[in-house]
Amino acid sequence: MQQLKVTYFAFPGRAEPIRLALGVGGIDFEDCVLGPEAWEEMKPKVSPLQLPLLNVDGKTVSQSIAINRYVCKLAKVDGNPLYPQDPFEALLVDELVDKVSDGLDPLVPTWDIEDAKEREAKRAELMVKGGPIEKWAAHIDGELAKSTSGFALLDQLTMADLYIFTYVCFFRSGKLDGIPQDSFDHLSHLCLHREKIADIPQVKVYYNDKTFPAYACFKSSQASLH
């Protein structure tokens, strides 16, 4: 098996589906967590590459979705790889993943807003009903509504579920100023999906020991394993 190292920040952002896929697939990896200062030091050496980075047997690869697709080919849950081998099934997964990934884009410029009030006001605009992020979430909610199994696609856990789960939980973490934890409570299929994925045994085990505060909403609301 390849030697894998994931390099990213501590918070559950664009590397979270990668870490989760490896975790639920039972694949060993080195989780290299960087603080902001360490990244500022590393940045010029790898520019224009951004985090997350994946190191595979010594070779550094960038681009979070590309990395995710790769690890989801390696990771199996209940015998099924998280990324389908059938090209059409994979197409449906790729389509939904690209849609979900676009959800973070309106948020990215707000990181650079220095003034807290201004930043919160800008984010509130994004989250209001009909705003770019709320519209994105409502669309994903609508896609989930089409499923009878509760999984996003193909009635089994796929890369698409991991993306939806981690991105929705990131928005609900309460760690993004100006984005309340109950932001998506009005979208019932998103809420049900979060519960469903969090309750999967391998997912529950993965988040069980995570103490970083942003991870609280990733955990199952059912009783802990211990």
Next chain:
Amino acid sequence: MPVLKVIYFPIAGRAEPTRLALKLGGIDFEDSNPNWPEMKPKVAPLQLPLLEVDGKLVSQSIAQTRYACKLAKFEGKPLYPEDPFQALLVDELVDKVGDFFAPLIPTFSIADQKEKEAKRAELTVKGGPCEKWAANIDGVLAKSSSGFAVGDSLTMADLVIFLNINSYRTGMLDGISP
């Protein structure tokens, strides 16, 4: 082989890598230019291009191209590698081309010609948001012994680099000289 229809404007744009992959693979498809103002409300919020596969409409151009490249073989080899690590290298390059192009997108809606060209000049100057990605991709190509972007045969990465970076060397975009 599924019945395929590529639905897009009559320009190269975001559908061209898919069209090219299918052509190279000798795969039949219908090349459809819809009445978009009429179609748009029926498929919202999906955007063009759309790929219809046995009657099912799928959006997201890169997902469509990857699918076409899995079906299409060129000189016996699929345009999208079956080996996961080789596929990772292809996907990484394709996404880098996306990062190259992203800063250009807002410039298409700048009405004032001088302003548009000035903005594009900023992006393509050495070290600028677009140029830095083109330079990085150039560096990847420099390391290739085959001349192909990944491995030793034509892949999705070659098609996307060819169509989405090299096409701008024709001077087709105002403000971006060959």
